[in-house]
Amino acid sequence: MNWLDLVALLALGQYFLFASLVGRARGKYGVKAPAVTGHEVFERFYRVQMNTLELLVIFIPSLLLAAKYFPANWVAAVGAVYLLGRAVYAYAYVKQPAGRALGFVLSAGPTMCLLLMALVGVLRQA
Amino acid sequence: MNWLDLVALLALGQYFLFASLVGRARGKYGVKAPAVTGHEVFERFYRVQMNTLELLVIFIPSLLLAAKYFPANWVAAVGAVYLLGRAVYAYAYVKQPAGRALGFVLSAGPTMCLLLMALVGVLRQA
Amino acid sequence: MNWLDLVALLALGQYFLFASLVGRARGKYGVKAPAVTGHEVFERFYRVQMNTLELLVIFIPSLLLAAKYFPANWVAAVGAVYLLGRAVYAYAYVKQPAGRALGFVLSAGPTMCLLLMALVGVLRQA
Numbered sequence: 196m197n198w199l200d201l202v203a204l205l206a207l208g209q210y211f212l213f214a215s216l217v218g219r220a221r222g223k224y225g226v227k228a229p230a231v232t233g234h235e236v237f238e239r240f241y242r243v244q245m246n247t248l249e250l251l252v253i254f255i256p257s258l259l260l261a262a263k264y265f266p267a268n269w270v271a272a273v274g275a276v277y278l279l280g281r282a283v284y285a286y287a288y289v290k291q292p293a294g295r296a297l298g299f300v301l302s303a304g305p306t307m308c309l310l311l312m313a314l315v316g317v318l319r320q321a
Numbered sequence: 322m323n324w325l326d327l328v329a330l331l332a333l334g335q336y337f338l339f340a341s342l343v344g345r346a347r348g349k350y351g352v353k354a355p356a357v358t359g360h361e362v363f364e365r366f367y368r369v370q371m372n373t374l375e376l377l378v379i380f381i382p383s384l385l386l387a388a389k390y391f392p393a394n395w396v397a398a399v400g401a402v403y404l405l406g407r408a409v410y411a412y413a414y415v416k417q418p419a420g421r422a423l424g425f426v427l428s429a430g431p432t433m434c435l436l437l438m439a440l441v442g443v444l445r446q447a
Numbered sequence: 448m449n450w451l452d453l454v455a456l457l458a459l460g461q462y463f464l465f466a467s468l469v470g471r472a473r474g475k476y477g478v479k480a481p482a483v484t485g486h487e488v489f490e491r492f493y494r495v496q497m498n499t500l501e502l503l504v505i506f507i508p509s510l511l512l513a514a515k516y517f518p519a520n521w522v523a524a525v526g527a528v529y530l531l532g533r534a535v536y537a538y539a540y541v542k543q544p545a546g547r548a549l550g551f552v553l554s555a556g557p558t559m560c561l562l563l564m565a566l567v568g569v570l571r572q573a
Contacts, residue, residue: 196443196446211436229414340501381504
């Protein structure tokens with residue numbers, strides 16, 4: 196099993212799920228496109244998606260670049276923590292934005308870690 | 322011809338075009354940075370760009386990962402539907418947000434399809 | 448030294464920095480999540496991050512694809528201009544949004560350049 200590709204694809208799928216929940220919340224809370232404000236709970240779903248997007252654009256390239264310099268399965272394991280962290284983040288944020296810290300740390304942390312691993316890999320080769 | 326790379330690059334170029342249209346709409350409808358609201362038509366251009374961004378971050382990695390497991394030209398063909406769908410989406414959304422469903426399905430559908438193809442590819446190898 | 452990977456990773460790190468500054472500005476200017484408006488300076492930091500995100504999703508794939516068709520170090524050099532341009536852009540935008548043009552040109556320009564290089568590379572192989 197190519198765990199690295201699996202983690203990358205699950206991260207993309209997880210983000211797609213968050214985006215779908217925004218679409219559903221649009222209907223449920225009566226926020227018509229192109230507006231992205233107007234109901235507090237809709238805005239939470241929207242911020243979960245946006246914040247995940249903001250992290251995902253770092254996560255995917257860092258994951259793939261880190262795997263050029265470190266064993267793919269170690270890299271995939273760090274990526275798996277991100278997947279868990281984002282799930283915790285989304286659940287907590289929608290319930291109550293103030294409770295989003297743990298999930299944030301558990302997903303931004305692994306992302307930072309992958310970026311640093313890749314940087315260390317590049318610099319060690321110099 | 323590397324059709325896969327061509328489709329990836331055209332998707333990036335199409336998104337760049339949508340982003341440029343937002344810049345132009347900023348001037349035309351008098352929405353000064355950093356504001357992103359204030360005129361309905363500007364907001365439509367902005368939402369086209371944002372929605373395309375939201376999809377593009379799934380589309381590009383899914384396209385490239387799917388091509389690791391399926392013939393590149395099949396994958397490129399699915400990607401070409403996305404390009405068409407996004408063009409339809411942008412045109413319809415700016416005209417009237419309520420009419421964006423067809424273009425959305427024709428671009429989110431192929432993106433989902435590529436993501437599932439890549440997932441099937443990974444899991445089949447297990 | 449793999450300059451190409453280094454430039455890609457620095458671009459991701461730079462974006463991470465911009466995102467962190469948004470988090471800090473949230474506290475400093477009292478803009479509580481999920482709101483993304485409410486204080487002009489906060490909105491500038493937020494727009495710097497968003498605009499960088501919008502460009503980064505084109506920059507990273509274009510950088511990597513251009514390097515399939517042109518010498519990696521040339522491609523990395525174009526990418527280095529982007530890094531500088533984004534730094535100028537962020538600094539100027541936060542100070543005064545109207546002064547963001549130079550940094551924008553110095554980062555959107557290289558991104559466009561990389562996208563065109565990759566396109567030329569694909570089409571020349573045809």
